[in-house]
Each structure stands twice: as structure tokens, then as C-alpha cells.
Amino acid sequence: MNIILLSGGSGKRLWPLSNDVRSKQFIKIFKTKEEEYESMVQRVYRQIRTVDKEATVTIATSKTQVSSIHNQLGDGVSVCVEPCRRDTFPAIALAASYLHDVLHISEEEPVVVCPVDPYVNDDYFQALKELSGIADTGEANLVLMGIEPTYPSEKYGYVIPKDKNVVSRAAAFKEKPDVETAKEYISQGALWNGGVFAFKLKYVLKKAHELMDFTDYQDFFSKYDTLNKISFDYAVVEGEDNIQVMRFNGQWKDLGTWNTLTEAMEEPSIGKAILNDKCENVHVINELDVPVLCMGLKDIVVSASAEGILVSDKEQSSYIKPYVDKISQQIMFAEKSWGSFRVLDVEEESMTIKVTLNPGHGMNYHSHERRDETWSIISGRGTAIIDDEKRTVEAGDILTMKAGCRHTIMAETELKIIEVQKGRDISVNDKRKHELPGVE
């Protein structure tokens, strides 16, 4: 199966675990058999591999998420990066040309497009395989997954199938309704539109060429910013008469709020937490190194990270977004392709961060114009290059870099560094990349 996972979204509704650089799909919250925690992206990727070992998985995403994806799924994963945000149709069209021109997938092959963050079981991915098979028959131009509704939700669009068969023609599409209208739709046999489409690659490539004149993926990529924002539903689905819909009645959850996310937790807490016996329906997700103590709480979620602390009634947690919008604060932690960093201290003219480099990884070779930096290696060993001079480094070493000095460090084993930045105008934008010198 060829599958495109759409990985988008911002991090407002699951603050403080998500932020501008970490969307909800990267929060590690699901316990694995190995007693570790995996994120939505990791879970979905693992599930696809379980159902279809040979699947060609491509993640269509924005620049801001690439580091997290490589950090969580490894460097081998296929990622199609949108140069800028242009909604789902341009994203899917770009990914289709990526599959065709970069991965050399035949235009006769079926492709499934699926969001990266449904909370589902393996049967869902089994259904995606079936969907792919149906698209492969060519009976319809588009095959959609319709999810059997469990309640009259206002959060989803609806699709009304022509009949009650597992696979049938789509009779009508409906936008997100109010509860009363949703009830009516459901009485007519409507299904939730789960945002899953299957098609032959050539179908979407043709639509892409209708949208814009381009020669190949590279050309499409370079012209991407000239496109307007437009959704796949609006641009393709609404104008298409030849659509099939396949029913799915397994578990399908959208864990978009703290309330729904905590329902999926196997245990009441992740991280250091103590709940006294007067706590009822309380969940704690604590990414800090210090404990959270909960006494006599009911129906509450507590979440703490380097970004801040949320204490919310579970019901109320759905209304968090406007409050988070008002919090203007620099990014306090991030996952990068080479590891991660966390801000430890911020002063007017200095910043202290902890950098963790994964074994075998290194930063870009770079310099800053308006700040000096000091690295204290606190664990591990590796190689640093400072102004083209290479040296091995290990725990206990101190390296100082004045403004203008080119520097990088590569980890042999996991490498942890305390970096003290000192300067009048510290900014993430004050960074110049350089070519690595010809050293081994």
C-alpha cells in the first residue's frame, strides 16, 4: 500500500505539551508493550508497519515538523515537505508528484491519504488496505472512508451513502452540522467523513496539473508558494461525481483535546506525580523533573512542561485555545533531527539551554553575529569543529565561541551540553550556516 500521512496542525489545544514547534501528534503519551511511551505519529507508523510491512509511507508536512518527524521516526522515513502552508489540496498534490517523481511510483498505483493522528486500532489500517484495493479496481475516481457515527457530533463532516452496503456510491456530502441536523443525517444513514481518501496516483496528478502548470516535483516545489490555500474537499471531492464510500465501524477517535486525550491514557499519570486517594478521574502528564502532587481533585487534568502548567477541569479544557493564544513566550523546548534542546534560564542578555545530541548526529556548522557561547560538555563524547579546527571532546570539556566563530559538534555517544549564550540581542534568527571544512 502507498500511503500519504498528512501531518499538520498547531499545538494550541494541548498546551503546554504542544507548542508552536511541537504539534499534538508528537506528544509521547501512549504506553507501548515495552513500557515506554510513544507519540501519535510513532503509534500510527508502527500500526501501518504491523498491518503492511511493505507499505510505502510518506509523511506530508511543513518545515516546522521535519525535525520532530526524523527525531521520532528516524532518518529513514520518507518526508514530503511543503515549503509553506497551502491547505490540503496543494499538500496532497505535492505529495502525489513526490511519490511519482521521487519515489518513482507508477501512476496506475493506488494511493491512500490519511491524517497522521487518528487514535485507532490495527483494524483501521486493515481497512485502509481494503480502501487501497477498491481504488485499484478503478470503479470510482475517489474512495472515501465513512466512519459509523457513535453520536451526533458537530465536529465532523458527513457523507451520505446511496445504500447500506459496505461499499456504496456517495450520494451527498454535508459540512459540519449542528447537533439536530447531525441527528437527521444519521437517521438518513450518514457516516462521518474521516478525512481518508484513496485514488489512483494519476487521478490526483491530473488534478494537480489542472491546478498549476508544472513539469515535475522539483518544479512544483519551487512554485508552491504561488498557490492559494484550498482544501482537498473543496477542490476535488465536491466536484467529483464518481465517488465510492467504504464503511468502517471499528474504533476511531480524534484525540484533539485534553479531555479526549486523557481518555486514551492507560494510567492516571505520566511522569512524576502523586495523587492522593481523594482524587477522582484525575490525569497528570508531567514532563518536568520535579513532582506534581494532587490532593482531593475531581475531573481534572494537570499537565506540566518547560512551557508552562495547565490545571483544568476536563470539560473546560476544550476552551483552552484563546487563553493559550494570549501567552506569548519563546519556545522552551524542541525536538530536532539531531536531538533536542530545553531552555533552562532566560535573562535579558543571556540564555542557558541544555542540548542533547543523539549518537551519530551533529548540528549544522554555524556562527552567530551577536552572541558568544560557552559549551560545558556534561556527558558523552564526540567531535567539535571550531573555526575549521577539529578536536575530540568529552564530558568535562569547556568550549568557548566568541561571536562570529564558526562551530559545530557531532555526537559519538549521546552528548549532553550546557550552552550559555551571552549577548545583547539573542535571537534564533541570528544564525549563519557554513560549509563544513574538508576535515574527516
Place this chain on the structure above:
Amino acid sequence: MNIILLSGGSGKRLWPLSNDVRSKQFIKIFKTKEEEYESMVQRVYRQIRTVDKEATVTIATSKTQVSSIHNQLGDGVSVCVEPCRRDTFPAIALAASYLHDVLHISEEEPVVVCPVDPYVNDDYFQALKELSGIADTGEANLVLMGIEPTYPSEKYGYVIPKDKNVVSRAAAFKEKPDVETAKEYISQGALWNGGVFAFKLKYVLKKAHELMDFTDYQDFFSKYDTLNKISFDYAVVEGEDNIQVMRFNGQWKDLGTWNTLTEAMEEPSIGKAILNDKCENVHVINELDVPVLCMGLKDIVVSASAEGILVSDKEQSSYIKPYVDKISQQIMFAEKSWGSFRVLDVEEESMTIKVTLNPGHGMNYHSHERRDETWSIISGRGTAIIDDEKRTVEAGDILTMKAGCRHTIMAETELKIIEVQKGRDISVNDKRKHELPGVE
């Protein structure tokens, strides 16, 4: 007025703002006229000065609190330090000999002993002055303050006066009763025993000499550890027939739990906090640099510090102690006489802390045997002495000290330092003090 303030207590019940080195009286929680926050110690000290400019105030406390006291009240405050904990009678006796032998107060003068942490108005300290005046008349050996009860509390001892006069003889003392017994006492006219005594200095000095053979304060101090723990109530009050009690009916509160402490807060939050409009009777005290967001909470206190995070139903917050007892964690912040420090990061073989030195202050000249240290000066300027060599330092300077290296730093302006400690066996006990060399 001569006043001895007893400053004891541990920090369990107001965790995470109090800890093993910061008792509740040092938490800055009371808003001043200058829109700043002061602690219980600062508030009481200020109130005494307001009522009696000339008061001789001595704080009787343990070694662990000396740094915080000097940090909050300045270097000028008179402190009588117990070499070890031996309960209130030895502490008061030691303070009495300190007043006599160090401050040269005549043994004929009256002295008032008072806890350092009552939440009261100025009229309370006015009453202490009156108490001192009554003791001065010598009509009784001991004069106690009896507080008019506002409810039948189980938390306090009771004193039953002979009559209803403002000052009368004490007829009986009662230990902390249950609620029913407390009601009965109150119907008999009982008052709360507020832990306040006044006496002529010679009275307690005589009792001290009965307790132990000693020549003067220094001698008492050196033999202090040979004493047994014994309370002033048990050792002195219970055996004394000649006691007066003075009524006090002004505000008197013991802010010993989160529930009572938050009642004294003027505003719902201190520090970075956002409460949505569905919050009712919620208090937030946040000492971290990142925000706390509260949604739809009722009757809850949230408190966050470098030590941890508490989220508690207010009623339940009284039962916090056994849970905090179970938290074993190193001290994450502390106030020192020279400034303060905060732990930023802990790894197996390293620790990163932020040190703030107040202007004009410096650390001890010291060395460590089992760790290297690096100082990154992030703001201010001062003077460092490294292995007897003196140098001026300022923001941007990096100093490295190998294990065994003697070092100190003195702040000219407020000086902030990121200190990275690196070693196999990092411990607060790995510290050797040295004599400062003969440099200016």
C-alpha cells in the same frame, strides 16, 4: 521593648514553596504598599518597628535559617543561633543569655517571647508592648497573652483566666482538646494560648541556670548539644504558680496550611497565572518563570516552585504532610546570606545551578575535592579569587575551577552566574572552606 522572635518549623505543610531549607515564614506572599511581596518574617519585623522604633529584636533560630534571615532582613538583624534543635525552653534560655551577655541587657528588664509567624495587625504588637509593661511591674513571674477564641479549635492549647478582666491571674492550662472539650473550655471563659510570654530577664536566666551549669552565653552555647529537648510550656509554665494572662481580641491567625495562607492573599494569584472566568475561589502562587493556566477550577490552590507543583482542593491541603514526606528530592532553591541559588539541571555526574549574589556580598573562599566547576558570568561585575589570585570579572567572563582549586567571587553590582558542576560524586558536603589570602 526587648523581643525574642522564635523562628522554627519545617517546610512540609506549605510545599512546594517551603522546603527543608525554607520554612513557611520566608515565603514572600504578602503584598506591601510598595506593590512588592514580603514574607511573614519581613512583615512581623516591619510591624514591630512600626509600633516600637526602639525595640531590641533578636531572632532565635537554627543554623539552617540564618542565611534566609540575613537575606530577608539584612545583615544588621540580631540573631541568636541554636547550635542544634532542643525545643523551646533551651532556645529561649539561650536567647536570654544572649540578651544578657552579648546585648548587655539588664536582668531587670522585661523581655517578650513571640513566634515569628502570627498573621496579625499592628494592634498585636501594641499588645506585646503592654505585655512587656505588665512584666516590668513584677506582679507575676510570667505574663501570657490569651487570645479570644473565634471557634472551638483543636489546634491550640487553652488558658483559663481567673476572671474577666483584661489582665487576670491564670487559673488553669489545657492541652490541645477535641472540639467538644474546646467548646466546654470556651464556655468557662478559656482563651487560646498564643505562645507569647513576657518575663523579667532574670527570671528565665535563673531557670536556665537550674537547667544547666554555665558561666555565660558562650559557655551555654558550647554545652547546648548536651541538653535534652524540652518545651517552655512543660519546663517553666506548668511549674509556675505566679502567672498573669492578658486578653487580646484583635486579629490573630496562624497561616500554617495552604487553606489559611491563601485566605490572607489580597489577589487570586502571585506570579505568572491565567484564570479563566469559570474559576471560583482559586489561588495560584507561581514562582516559576512559565505561566500557570487554570480552567474551570473551584476551591483549589495551585502552587509551583523549582521544587515541584501542588494542585489541591483547599480543604484537602491540610493533609499534605505525609505525601510531601515521601518526596525525596534534593533542594532545588535556597536563599543564602549572600544571595540565592536555583538548580537548573541535574544529571548523574553534573549539576547546573544559577547563582545570584547580592551587591557587596561574596561566597566563602572554598574548594571541592570531587568536582570541577565552570562559572559563566551572565550579568553584573565583581571580583573573583582563584587559587589566591584576584581578578575583576564581568558579564561574559568564563572561569574554570578544577577540583581542589580554591575559589570565591564577590559582587560589586548584582552578579548572576551559571555554574556547571562536573564530577562523579557531587554533594553539598564536598566543600572545604579556606582563609582568604591577604589581598584587598
